[in-house]
Amino acid sequence: MKKIILTASVILLFFSCKNKEVSKEVIVDKVSIDSVFKHYYEESLKLYPLNATLSGDSRYNNYLPNDITASFKNKQKAFYNAYRDELLSFNKDSLSKEQRMSYEVLMWECNINLDKLQYPTELIPINQFSSLPQTIGQLAGGSSAQPFKTATDYKNWLQRLNDYVVWCDTAIVNMKKGIKTGYVLPKSLTLKVIPQMESFSSGAPKEHLFYSPIKNIPNNISRAEKDSLALAYETIIAEKIIPTYKKLENFFRDEYLPASRETSGINDVPRGNAYYGHQIQTFTTTSLEADSIHKLGLSEVARLENEMKKVMAEVNFKGELKDFFQAIRTARELMPFDKPAQVIENFNEIHQKMKPQLAKLFDLTPKTEFEVRRTEAFREASASAEYNPGSIDGTRPGVFYVPIPDVKKYNIYSDEDLFLHEAIPGHHYQISLQQENKSLPDFRKTLWYSAYGEGWALYSESLGKELGLYNDPYQYFGMLSAEMHRAIRLVVDTGIHTKGWSREKAIEFSLAHEAESEESITAEIERYMSWPGQALSYKIGQLKIIALKNKAQKQLGDKFDIKIFHNKVLESGCIPIKLLEEKINTWILKNTVDE
Incomplete structure (x- = not known):
């Protein structure tokens, strides 16, 4: 206990000490790796008190740091450097398997956050979407x-x-x-x-x-x-x-x-190209480059178009795919509601319909409660559907927010898919299981890596038929459309931020390849403009999870169990894609060797 207190105070001393040599000498008093993880989490909550509030920790609810000042950036730099130095003092070979995973995750956190500090993001502190x-x-x-x-x-x-x-x-x-x-x-x-x-x-x-x-x-x-x-x-x-x-x-x-x-792209601000490269790494947790992501997106768009044409044939629609998109956008039978409460009730009915099938695919289920709410009016016009996690202790439920700016125009064709992504077994399952996992150090219970988290949610959309959904061809088309939406993101996000695409060109490309309304597409494109790179994470993560599942099925054969695979993906919480791949490959190898 004394060493825990000493290390916490040492980190605080590091923030205020101007003599780097003195700081290094003080930090030499090493503690256990588990103590480092604990101290990191506790100090991070002081540094980022909103994170504490969002996780249900009320200790810092009266405080909001001025995190767009030079002094705060200096404090961040000292914080991440101190913990990186602590980690480097350990021999990884002496750590347990779980400790090594936490070591790698924390090292990633330190490195990616230190890299971000070189860019003057504090000069654009407010945008229309996520500030x-x-x-x-x-x-x-x-x-x-x-x-x-x-x-x-x-x-x-x-x-x-x-x-x-x-x-x-x-x-x-x-x-x-x-x-x-x-x-x-x-x-x-x-x-x-x-x-x-x-x-x-x-x-x-x-x-x-x-x-x-x-x-x-x-x-x-x-x-x-x-x-x-x-x-x-x-x-x-x-x-x-x-x-x-x-x-x-x-x-x-x-x-x-x-x-x-x-202009629309971040490449038009000073050092914008370098910053976008950092954003790609942050949100995909890979070393992929913009051009290869752009080409992958075009390939996925073409593949999904072929799948969409099959549905178009199934419902006997005559015409081009873009005509089918327009027909869906304007079909009155797909806009049946006149009260916002009916939209919420429809999602609750989807939940009840799929509930009996969940045990076929999952034996890990969260305890945290869940509910669906309408997005607040002040941000509804620019908002997408989203999930807000419950508290770590489970006393505050996870919430699926649905924007309903005009209920008369609310189109239900992709509601089943949307529920799978934002709620169950997507974000609510994954995040709640992570927060409830007692084997994880505290700092990993609230970590978020978009490629993993959004990749899992997009992967979850593919499970609809097994969960008793997508019986209506329009709802299945909604799933294809949602996946197309994420494939389009690979094209337009890289197009906007590296290839000089205008906002209008990106909107035009999206309208030509998906059935979302122009109003919705415009809000999405503006979201990508304000949040470079984030939109890439969904498809990159989903494709990796699918590839890992296919590999496991092929190599394990009759020994493959979908519930065990899902457990293996979910049990470690959010981790960088490289670490997930290493983990699943190790599991596959162990089970093939044991044959």
Whole structure:
């Protein structure tokens, strides 16, 4: 126990110590590798307190670091260098199999995060899809990960909001620096950010989204405390939140929009090509290059088109594939709802339909509860369907969010596929099992590698027929369309960020090869523009899992058990693709040798 405390304090000392030689001498007092894993997790929660909140750890709910400052980047650099040095002091051969896996995972974390620090990402701190304002907006509604059960919870959020206001001021300063260096958003994305800022920059404080927790304040809080908190929330909204969003709105409209770039790809900002290479490595956890990914995408698009034509023939549709896409986009029978609640109920019915079949494919199932919710109104127009994990202790359920901006136009043709991906056995199974796995060190319970996580979810979509779904040819076509959507991503993401593709060219390519609406496709393309490389992870991960399953089936023959294969893929949680491949290959070899 003493050594655990010493190491934690040593890491803190490393952050503040300017003499590197002294730091190295202090760190020599080595502890067990398991202690390193534990300390890493504990220190990472202090560094990234939102991660603690999202995992259900309430210790840092009152704090939001200003993570877009030079001093914070220096702290990150010290943090990852310190733990990399700790790891390098161990002999890997002396570690157990599970310890070696954790060693490799943590080494990857240190290296990939240190690599990212060389790029000035803090100069584009806000976008329309995945930046802190979207996260804060979700938490502010009072029904997400930030708890609002006690008076302390309510006060914690007030403190965190004060930090957020400071962060927003820094964001404006950074974006002004970005304007001077050409490190700015594309104009089309800036145009989407402005209305998001507008939605919070006016109105009566008591009608503001950020006042929502007060409207649902629990009865265990005294009347005097309720009144005090209500006044505090009304005050911070009126005096800080609304003025901050008004400042952001004016800045984006008056200064940032005129300076935003006409081009779509990240390669148009300073060192953009190198940064995109880093993003490919981050999100695919491979050494693949953009050009080979682009060619793979074109090949997958062609293969899936042939499969789609088979469905078109099955339903006796006469015409070209693009005509079939249009027919599906506009088919009134595929848009049967007039109330958002009906969309949610349809997903719950899909869940009930597949439940009896799950035991055929899985004997590892999570305890964490699950539910389907509509995406919040403030971000619904630019949002995709998504899964938000439950808490590690299982007290907060996993949530599948569904955007329903216009229920009359909501098309159900791919709902079965979407449920398999976002919910069960996709993200909810994989993430919940990872969080519940007591054999994993804490830092691995919340790790996310997109190629593995999204690859698993996309792989899960292929299991529909075995789970009693896809009996309707349009739902099966929905599965093919979803896979096509991910294949298209390989083409358009690399096209946008390395080949000079415009936003319009990417939209046109997508419209020609999938049945999504133009509105939905436009939001997707703008997502890729704001989040370079992330869209590549789905297909890269899925194809690797399929290849590993095919290899196992071929080499194990009658000994192959799909449930055991799924266990082997899921039991280690999110890991880089290279480590997953090594693990499955070792399992295959062991079982063929034992024959």
